[in-house]
Amino acid sequence: MKYIIKIFFTVVFLSLLSSCNDFLTEYPVSEVGVDNYLRNDDEVETAVLGIYSGLQDVVQEEYALLEMRSDNAGTRSGVGDWAQFETFTVLTTNSVVAAYWNACYTTIYRSNLVLANIENVADSTKRAQFEGEARFVRGYMHFNLVRLFGNVPLGDRMVAEGDVDGYVQVSEEEVYSLVESDLKFAAENLLSKSDIDLGRANKESAEMMLAQYYLQIGNYDDAKALLQGIIDGGNFSLTAEYDNIFYQELGNEIIFPISFIDDNTDNSQTFSYYFLYEQGSHNYATDNMIALYESQPGTSGEDTRYTTNIVDHRGERKGCGKFLTNSSNIRLAGNDYILLRYSDVLLLYIEALIGEGFQTSDATALDYFNTIRARAGLDPIANITKPTLATERRKEFLYENKRWFDLIRTGDLEYTITNFMNDQGLNFDKRHLLLPIPQREIDTSKGQLSQNPGY
Template sequence: MKSIIKIVFAVVLTSLVACNDFLTEYPISEVGVDNYLKNDDEIETAVIGIYSGLQDVVQQEYAILEMRSDNAGTRSGVGDWAQFESFTLITTNSVVANYWNACYSTLYRTNLVLASIENVVDPTKKQQFEAEARFVRAYIHFNLVRLFGSIPIADRKVDEGDLEGYKQVEATEIYTFVEEDLMFAIENLLSRDQITLGRANKETAETMLAKYYLKFKEYDKAKTLIQAVIDRGNFSLVTNYEDIFYQELGNEIIFPISFIDDNTDNSQSYSYYFLYEQGSHNYATDNMINLYESSPGINGEDLRYTTNIVDQRGERQGCGKFLSVSNNIRLSGNDYVHTRYTDVLLLYVEAVIGDSFQTSDATALGYFNAIRQRAGLAEIQNITSPTLAAERRKEFLYENKRWFDLDRTGNLEATITNFMNSQGLSFDKRHLLLPIPQRELDTSKGQLDQNPGY
């Protein structure tokens, strides 16, 4: 995040630490004894530590969610990174192992807060802290179950040596757990206008639960949640698409995972790895380029194309959405944009279409065309499911939504198969799930089973 980050966390609730301390209060190993937290201050510090954990979770998520789709790959096509685009993942892939570890480390932090929550004296803080922890717990489980399938459920604090904590449970149980945590979060989180940007809010939880319901074709439930976000009136589309990412903290951002320029503890490195010199991770595929160029704007290119894909050494395929201005390019402050209002509006359209092929619903068209107009595209009078999918792809390139969009709409296997075939490569549906990291299998003493085909 740019220099404006200096005021982001100035006031969180009514008594949170100063902004410069928000993400530097952790590690929690310096507070509490016997692996529990004893008072409001210690638990508040631990809540901050959850967000610090989320920073680790999203550092390399682009490899798993973008480079494994038809959106992006690598320029160099070598190393652990290339395994994602070629679907040649092995069980010792370091990116997958690091992702798993970051997820479960953050889940430990959420459950440490929840195990200590009765020690919070202030009832308002107690409600907020529990809701934040359960939101993050739901978010990570929702990702893990869609990526790995059957996984250990982190529904309690699991300490070293507790082999029961390695036990895998069926995906259906994980999904039920996610829904329960998200429902609690919705009931107890503050709205976006009541809490500083960078901490979980009600609208983020509502949007995530809406995606959950859309996955299971519960369209009315999803539409009700999305309508609640819209009706609350806390968000709007910014005029200039590029400003979403380079004039941060605008009214379109619902929930970012925040980073700070040139800060050894709270900067991110993904902007660095998107550079040509570092292998051009998230290098747009020809398929993605063709999608943009097949629908030029009224006065030229789709304006999202201009922002998202930039020239790197004579090749217009580089990621342009997170170009850092930090003094140290390895310590970038560009935020991970987890949820923004455009997503909400397009999810409304998705809920309206439901199991149908198309819609001409006036409200859905209004939302859809507002997004197209900002991109410099002409209005349309009818929205089909393929049109919606293409619009989401162009709008959210590099924002790690493509894989889950395809999964949610039931188009994942067919789309990836067709894409790989177009590259002269084959695709086996066993690769729809990631491999359980080998080091986790080795330390689980037989509690973990590898996914089929690995």
């Protein structure tokens, strides 16, 4: 079994979710009510594992929202709901957006189900871990939702039928307050990577997510301290070869993966099928992205990340190469989605070190930066500027759904996307940098949800 945690639900849990789906035919996904039923440590842990199953659904099509709306990727076919992302013509009825909203709030519900029953856990160590896992995921889901949709319902508790306040939109500030609170609790209470199976939330994953939040609000000192702690902890290291991060999974570079299993109808993923040149047309590198790699060849003639991500060793262009599969059915791939890894810690540390400045020649920062470049076959540099850092992040994390959030965090989103669209001869409404609230949710919200401007 490739993945440490193979997630299966109990019959009780499955029937519970089925009843919730019936309930959702009348109420928006952000409102889910259910009687408590988790009575002991084992039953609560079953529900905790269900949270991770929810994350599998979240990342199945997330690339459309985060890579294909950026300058990183687009489609080959240019049709259907998928093409709406690269042209910023996303409709309020877009099925991918609706599925993402549904997956996020279903996962939030599963987190709240654990939290509502956490006192039924007798073992105090397990209780703290389970609560930390639930709050880490709940904070992560809200962090994504607020950055993508703006004002959204706050899923900070279980919501009963008729509780109108449970699905009303709140301000971004209120959402971010919950994000910070949840991630702080998780960072303080989760076990370290060495004490828990990789694939379940650990202390370092919460610290890293919290550091990203601090960077976004300009709290560079606290972000730097958290990232320095992860580095000093010694639990992680860079994988020697870039492609082996993805081909030899669960290595020392991985901080938190959302894991899948080959040829398993319940726990496999489909997104890598659509990334293949021969099969799909999704998440296909833009000419702008290819030009970036080719403008900075490595010491042996190419950036090794270019070979993994863009072309094969014969020099022929292919789709994303980070998710090659050993499955007998390529639609049931077991390749993990790597949410957090160590090279990101090092580059975020440099970002925190630069802070409000523009550049650094700090020896430690240069060591971290040039070690990452050396793995890619690039020469060392003697000074790191913010544009240099942004470029390195873009090449390091192509297809890993980081580009959009990087641009939000650094304040460069509108400028970058505007220039990218102009270069293609396309105009767009900058209000569409926020996604539309799915129309179905508005229609069933009893007037509590309103559409984002420009839709």
